[in-house]
Amino acid sequence: MRQSYLFTSESVSEGHPDKVADQISDAIVDLFLSKDPEARVACETLTTTNLVVLAGEIRGRGIMDEAGNWAPGIEQEIEQVVRATVKKIGYEQEGFHWEKLRFENNLHPQSAHIAQGVDASGNKDEGAGDQGIMFGFACDETPDLMPATLDYSHKILEKLAADRHSGAAPFLEPDAKSQVTLRFENGKPVAATAIVVSTQHKKGYDEGEHEAELKAYVRDAIASVIPASLLSDETVYHINPTGSFEIGGPDGDSGLTGRKIIVDTYGGAAPHGGGAFSGKDPTKVDRSAAYVARYLAKNIVAAGLATRCTIQLSYAIGVSEPLSLYVDTHGTGTVGDDRLEQAIGKMERLGRLTPRGIRTALGLNQPIYASTAAYGHFGRKAEGGLFPWEKTDLGDELKALVA
Incomplete structure (x- = not known):
């Protein structure tokens, strides 16, 4: 195992289009498990400009029967959960708005052939939902026993989101990405060599005094997360390096469930299996x-x-x-x-x-x-x-x- 090296991990905020999709899919999982703890759910979400589409296979008491008929009122609940999730993230933009977006629900019954292999029956125990x-x-590396590069990347964006929701940083919009590069000596992080933060912002915060205010705020947010011992005059900061980031979220790029699996796990510091997590019930x-x-x-x-x-x-x-x-x-x-x-x-x-x-x-x-x-x-x-x-x-x- 190498002892001296540079390593980088990235994270994305709750407003990133792929994360919007993940949160919707998992909100649907929660809705169905609240009705039937043994529900089977594989829910994929697509987000794009003022559109959310659900697709996948489901099964559960009080949700959908084998013929694909919805239980009374459940379709309305699903749509309410989708819109509430988008609203909680904070999307009230012209290109993506929790109240104005179009919604399509294409969920359908779980394959009977999958069900017969997975369900417990007779002397057969419940099987795995897939190979x-x-x-x-x-x-x-951290008190949470996580790779430091990923832990700091997450926490920077959590800080930005908390300040956006509280009103402490009203110039921020939901979409954001972060990336932290650390230098390791003897296998331990000793210095932050480069930090990247790209955050969606209100109109006008890409120039002049407003741009300076935004960048100063981000620098302070970084300093509140990363230990001072890792920061120095040699740390390179890239804050909104493209210059402007007004158009973001699903309006700026489409989002799909399960497309940020390395962000979800260990930031590349460890292997990842073949499948994503979000949108799946725990039999998967x-x-x-x-x-x-x-x-x-x-x-x-x-x-x-x-x-x-x-x-x-x-x-x-x-x-x-x-x-x-x-x-x-x-x-x-x-x-x-x-x-x-x-x-x-x-x-x-x-x-x-x-x-x-x-x-x-x-x-x-x-x-x-x-x-x-x-x-x-x-x-x-x-x-x-x-x-x-x-x-x-x-x-x-x-x-x-x-x-």
């Missing part, structure tokens, strides 16, 4: 297995068993137990990686890492997903039933199993 590989990761192992892999990796690092940990799981559609479990502590482990794999296999509370075992252990059959769809699924606070995979409550058990 695939999923990864979890943790490292000790793209989502639930990635969550439990993060849960395990984070607990291994939090317990002091490693300073860096990657975990891979793999599944076959319709098969309940994982095909493989792989642990790599990148030479930082206090015990062998094979012993950690054996310990995880003995943890009964995780239900053999089956889809139902994961969902039960982490309490995933709840409407908790809208909050995941911006600023990362990982490195968040586990509180109020949200982000349960971020808890660090496995340490004692892991230590006992590897002793």
Whole structure:
């Protein structure tokens, strides 16, 4: 593993067109799980100029029957959720407005052939909703046990959004992107070499005193997030480097669910599996297995068993137990990686890492997903039933199993 290098991660705000799509898709997941905790949802969203389109496969009591007939009132609820999500983000622009946008709902019943392979029946346990590989990761670069480059990228944009919503930065609009480059020495971040922030703004904030005000504000926001020890006169800032950013969001570029998967996970510091998270109910192992892999990796690092940990799981559609479990502590482990794999296999509370075992252990059959769809699924606070995979409550058990 290299000890001295530059590394970069990026993030996008809640108003980025792809993130608008992710948040709508996850708001639909939450709506359906609130009606049926066993609902099956695969909801894709397209956003563009004053248009939101839903597509995908669903199934659930009180939602849609096998013939594709909607339960009374549910279509109206879906549209209300879509518009409320866009309004909460803050889009009231001529090119994208929560109240004026056109809405299309093309959701339809889940394939019967998928259902027969996934559903539990007789002696058959519930199977995985698809084949695939999923990864979890943790490292000790930040208190949240996340890669520092991504953690700071997220937090810069969260700061801008909070100030926009509170009125502290009324010149900001919802769309924004950030990027942080850090220099690492001996595997630890020692300096921020370059920081990029592009933020949508009100008319006129691309010139003169208003431009200076915006750039000064962004510099202060960056300084409130990134430790002072990492910033210096040598740090290069690129703030709205194109000059103007008035047209943004879905009016400036189309958005699609699942197109920001590296932003959602580890900013490129760790592998990513084959599928996105947003818009999927927790029977889809793209989502639930990635969550439990993060849960395990984070607990291994939090317990002091490693300073860096990657975990891979793999599944076959319709098969309940994982095909493989792989642990790599990148030479930082206090015990062998094979012993950690054996310990995880003995943890009964995780239900053999089956889809139902994961969902039960982490309490995933709840409407908790809208909050995941911006600023990362990982490195968040586990509180109020949200982000349960971020808890660090496995340490004692892991230590006992590897002793």
